Amino acid sequence: VPVSGGGGASKSSLTPEEIKLKAQELRERARKKKEEEEKRMEREREKERIRIGKELLEAKRIEEENERKRILALRKAEKEEEKRAREKIRxxxxxxxxxRRRRLGLPPEDPATTKSSAPVVEEKKSMLPIRPATKVEQMRECLRSLKQNHKDDDAKVKRAFQTLLTYIGNVAKNPNEEKFRKIRLSNQTFQDRVGALKGGLEFLELCGFEKIEGGEFLFLPREKVDMAVLNSAGSELTSAINNPFFGVL
Known part of the structure; x- marks a missing residue:
């Protein structure tokens, strides 16, 4: 008896054309997904750029405001210095x-009318609270003292101020460079320009420098570099150099 062979159901398979279409579809999906991801990343980057831009603008605004305040304070100090100088001249x-009146045998002028209000002014002044001098005021007084101690040698005073400005400027521009933050006190150039002048070392100490190694060096530690103090020092030195009335009193 012949046995009939049972043929199994043939498995469905994709034709080459269908495989090609399927591959194209997958590639298209991957491309769209990649584009969407790139767009999303671009939006995130744009948000980050906007955020950074706002922070930079705010930082710039604060810096400009601080600079404006420094300039106003400097101008005020210069005006006060000029006012005191003019008063001294008067x-x-x-x-x-x-x-001259005494030599000519003339009686002195009666100062009563011009000084009648002086006691009242003095009384008002005495009632004002005494506040400690700020570091900027100490710097200004230090420079004024240096100029008065060497008032007969303007060139030496100006050279000292310019040398101090160079030291301060170098540190401000290169705070991480130790060579600008360390000064050998025995250096002859330093002694001639700053060290030998009363007030020179004191000014650098107000800027943060301190003596180390048994007083052989002046050193400003990196962690003690204060840009606000250095900027103030630079402003005071610039004023002292350019203001003809500085230190007249």
Whole structure:
């Protein structure tokens, strides 16, 4: 008896054309997904750029505001310095005038009318609270003292101010460079320009420098570099160099 062979059901398979279409579809999906991801990343990058831009603008605004305040304070100090200098000149003229009257045998002028309000002013001043001097005021007084101690040698004073400005500027521009933050006190150039002048070392110490190694060096530690202090020091030195009335009193 012949046995009939049972043929199994043939498995469905894709034709080459269908495989090609399927591959194209997968590639298209991958391309769209990649484009969407790139767009999303671009949006994130744009948000980050906007955020950084805002932070930079705010930082710039704060820096400009601080610079404006420094300039205003510097101008105010210069005006006060000029006012004091003019007052000293006025007093000198009054003294010369009184001396001329004395030599001519004329009676001195009656100062009662011009000084009648002086006691009231002094009384008001005495009632004002005494506040400690700020570091900027200490710097200014230090430079004024240096100039007055060497008032007969303007060139030496100006050279000292310019040398100090160079030291401070180098540190401000290169705070990580130790060579700009370390000064050998025995260096002859330093001694001639700054060290030998009363007030030079004191000014650098106000900027943060301190003596180390038994007083052989002046050193400003990196962690003690204060840009605000250095900027103030630079402003005071620039004013002292350019203001003809500085240190007249």
């Amino acid at each position: 007093q000198k003229l009054e003294e010369d005038k009184a001396e």
